[in-house]
Amino acid sequence: MSAVARAARPFASRVLSQRLPLSTCVGGVSCFPRGSIRSFSRSSLWQVKKYTESHEWIELAEDGKTAKIGITEYAAKSLGDVVFVELPTADLEVAAGEPVGAVESVKSASDVLSPVAGKVIEGNAVLDDRAKTINESPEDQGWIAKIEVADASELDGLLDAQAYKESLGEE
Structure with missing residues (x-):
């Protein structure tokens, strides 16, 4: 040719x-x-995303020290239309399993539990004005808090995407 x-x-x-x-x-x-x-630069493929059985997710950033926390797509669908999000304040110290915020919908309200211990860096201010971002993009733009992780090895005890789907009865 x-x-x-x-x-x-x-x-x-x-x-x-x-x-x-x-x-x-x-x-x-x-x-x-x-x-x-x-x-190609480093992308979210290099980040670690884990899930809890109580339907929160955590995504560890490339630096290995900070992470975003939010609710899963399953939780967002179960809640229905989100109308209000209670965001954490910066410098709040949280232990694994403690509330880091809350989500209120037309159906119910639910605490958002921190999957790991750490210190809150910031809450997602977008959710103050536009709570429905959680319904539109629960595992991306709808994150609730960014934290400084105290011990990244705590993520080892959480579920990966496949195990989380299996816990929901999905394949």
Whole structure:
């Protein structure tokens, strides 16, 4: 196949990790469209997300010292439309299993328990004005607190995503 024919193939059929030698491309210009090669930085795949049987999640950040806490998608669906979120204050010291906030919905209210011990860095201020963010994105934008984890090894005793799904009877 000629260099021109290779360069003319649809982009989707090319292998991303391979580049044609510059000498085979017209005018010495790269054969891939501008912006088509993406360099990957560390992403949430490098973060550790764990779950509790009481339907909270915790996601340890790359630094291994801070984490976000929230309620699971299952909990958000069970609660129904969230109307108010009680956020923790900064510098609040919490032990594993202690309330770090509360969520009120049209159906009920529920404490949000900290999966691990630590010190609250901040509450998610977005939830003050827009509590329904928890319904829309419970395991991402709807986090409730960011904490400084006292002992990251406490996460070892929590459930991974598969074990949590199994505890709900889902596969």
